[in-house]
Amino acid sequence: MGMAAGMVAVGGASAAATEKFAIEESPVSAESVGSNRPAGHQSTVLWSVDTAERKVALTFDDGPLPEWTPLALDVLDEAKIRATFFVVGSRLATHANLVRKRYDRHEIGNHSWHHDDLSKLNYKDVMRSVGQTHDTIKRITGRNATLLRPPWGKMGGTTVRVAGELGYDLILWSLLVRDRALHSHPDELVEDVVGGVRPGMIMLAHDVGRTTRLAALQQLPRMIRGLKDRGFTFVTVSELRQSLPRQSGT
Numbered sequence: 001m002g003m004a005a006g007m008v009a010v011g012g013a014s015a016a017a018t019e020k021f022a023i024e025e026s027p028v029s030a031e032s033v034g035s036n037r038p039a040g041h042q043s044t045v046l047w048s049v050d051t052a053e054r055k056v057a058l059t060f061d062d063g064p065l066p067e068w069t070p071l072a073l074d075v076l077d078e079a080k081i082r083a084t085f086f087v088v089g090s091r092l093a094t095h096a097n098l099v100r101k102r103y104d105r106h107e108i109g110n111h112s113w114h115h116d117d118l119s120k121l122n123y124k125d126v127m128r129s130v131g132q133t134h135d136t137i138k139r140i141t142g143r144n145a146t147l148l149r150p151p152w153g154k155m156g157g158t159t160v161r162v163a164g165e166l167g168y169d170l171i172l173w174s175l176l177v178r179d180r181a182l183h184s185h186p187d188e189l190v191e192d193v194v195g196g197v198r199p200g201m202i203m204l205a206h207d208v209g210r211t212t213r214l215a216a217l218q219q220l221p222r223m224i225r226g227l228k229d230r231g232f233t234f235v236t237v238s239e240l241r242q243s244l245p246r247q248s249g250t
């Protein structure tokens, strides 16, 4: 039953996130990425965590930018919850002062340097994109990021290799906040999230993007309240991974 739960979450991701969720065939052959070279770290790919604990990880992609990132941080402060921000390295370098102290409570992950399609880059360019972002996160937050979310969920053999060499795991998502489809129906947008979350899910929201996303951020307090009412607690992705595994037969 444990496996089935994980697979439900994965299926949910592909159904809910058809526009964003697209893992392409690797455009790079195993030979060209030099797969005979051992990786320093055996990377895992995670959509959700198989647990019966009512925990959910809220994640925000694409920031930081001045328009909405402070709003997202305000909502999290107000609700006293922690989240995980997958940052675009070049934006973090430019807007460090926007987030320097404010990210302290939260987990920070790597979302490439220029929101790059890592599946289309060669080894050297993936290493540069992920590595520069890693160094910038370290410089500005003092922390070594270990979570990589490839933009659009797109990754190739080179992405997995670089992730292993830099000590990263690959973090996708199991529930997308459907701002594009439901931005003009706030009640449905909230219900879609509150009713859709299952224990161990990783939720994807954005603190940057087209204006329809602002509707989702504005509904975030209601989503958080609704999930708390259902008994969910909000944790970072790393904390979610520490959850107790689902017992077989439960």
Ligand SMILES: [Zn+2]
Residues within 6 Å of the ligand: 061, 062, 111, 115, 151, 152
């Ligand atoms: Zn993104």
